[in-house]
Amino acid sequence: MKSKSNRLEQIDAVVHEHHSSLRYFIRSLGVDHTWVDDIAQEAFLVAYRKWDELDSPDNAGPWLRRIARNLVMNELSKSGRRQRLLDENLTSLLLQAPHASMEPGALQDCEIRYEALRTCLERLTDRTRKVIDARYFQDRNASQIGEDLAMSAVAVRKMLFHARQTLAQCLHSREVHDAH
């Protein structure tokens, strides 16, 4: 049995190292963004309780992702808590078909660094950034944004979709560039 102080010290380090990637992973499984942190917190709590089952802190990343995956799977079997998922069927598919970069050991490759995201945001048009601001910083939905900016809700959703695509492409190109 590891001592309590040693365990706390180790899990502090694990939280520090993995909380960011774990939250990305949970989001990639179709968890509503407002619940991502809750599930990440639960994952760390489970990890804390089962700390003795971890053979080495070096393997904490894949272990935490397994715990998080199980927690998300549990969401599928608890009908009263499905509001934590965007859609249970889609989550089922996302759980079954892991993305290549989500394989153990490669997760950090898909982490989206803030600096890169800022740079990519700068490349968007002013109007697109304004819509992103409204959605992600003012937490307004497409209908509300449309009213503010004299756009249809459909047009707002379409703009957000293409903005996310553009950002994903930009981030990917930066990853490739940085890798060389």
Next chain:
Amino acid sequence: MHTEHPDSEFDALCADLLDGSIDPAGRERLFEIVRDDPALLDELRRQLLVSGSLFRMNPKFSDERFSFSIAGHLRKLGDESPSDFPQEVGRRIRTHRMQRRAVIALAACLALAAIPLALLKKRGTGGAPVPLVAVATRISGGENGAMNASVTIHENQRIELDEGMMRLEFTNGAVVAVEAPARFTVKSAKEIILQSGNLNAWCPDTAHGFRVDTESATLTDLGTSFGVSARPDGSADFMVLDGEVEVSNSGENRKLLKGKAVRATSREGLEDLTFEPSPFTRTWPVASGIQSTTGEVVPAPPNTPEIVALHEDDNHILVIPERRSFKLPPRLPADIVEPGNFGGRSWRGLHGANPILSEGTQHARSYLLRYNPVGVLDYGVFKRFEGSVTFDRPVLGLITSTGKLRLTDKIATAAPIPEPEQNPDMRGVEGGPKTEPDTITLSEDRRTVSVVFFAGESVDEIRVITAGD
């Protein structure tokens, strides 16, 4: 990376899903589409990841905030028995959900956050204005605290201060000074989230209710000057230098008057703390309107007005903040009201009948430059002091004569100034046959007062009246 597909049905459905506006039929259709097309499933995952990343640029969902929260939570659980654990987890998760819902509701009312705003600002878009809540000025870490250009701060702007200090002047009149290293978020004109670091704040009537949130407790101003120190372990100290605040922590509320302090921790709640304001030695003067000093002129150490008024120092001229805001009478007696050199070899003397004129609606602040030695110098022995002080507001006038100091004591002092034991009739800058001539200079921009004092057996004082809020 981007998958082309023949029609926009996937795009529209995916956009609806992430907007939260997809209907059951749309969900089913989207499921059918991605079930049969792994590339589109990848596209959906990318959309989720980018969407999640954008949300996490919002300070409410930031990595730092989460890490800060979870680390303290796990540490606390380490002290609980195994049987407490499941109940505690359940309770905390429920609480966390409720808090999250409240945060989301609040976020809907808040305006744009830092980074995208900065981008918008750079690009000069003509969109809806984002609420500006403060003007910030960086102050370098050097001894004399050089000021940098001011920048505007908007709601929800997150700031990481790695060196020096930052002075924030809010639109409601509150003034906050933060010392590096510090991490904080300016949530609105009435609220700061302090993750770590030291800050001092002064809140005028228009800013009462100003809040400082820390991991372990929240301070609400009730008309005051206060200091907060937040540590990375989640604990925080709250000290009241003047007036009153309320500190709350998980249902426990305490009202604190000046000279009182509490420490808040997630484990112990609120505990009395010895009032020891030295951690605010650098921030208190800045929050009090003293931008910088040079030479032997230094800010008084932070404390309550009564204690500051009693402070003695053999080697410095102290700049003591007096009344923070008072209404100027139509004529306030003063000696110097124009920029220039006075005393010494200047043709203009240190004293004169030069009142500060006002229409009776203008507010002002006062400060005292005071040489008050611990002991008494021998008769005929003088010490030379030279230095300057720069204020954050223009100086309206200087009061250098004992008579005018006394006349203005009632309106300008925040606490009684003790009467000098030696030569009580010579409080002001009084040149005499045994002394070298003192010199006072008011800079052209009216913000800097420079002095050369030859201090002897008596206290020397200059009252500085600056513009108010």
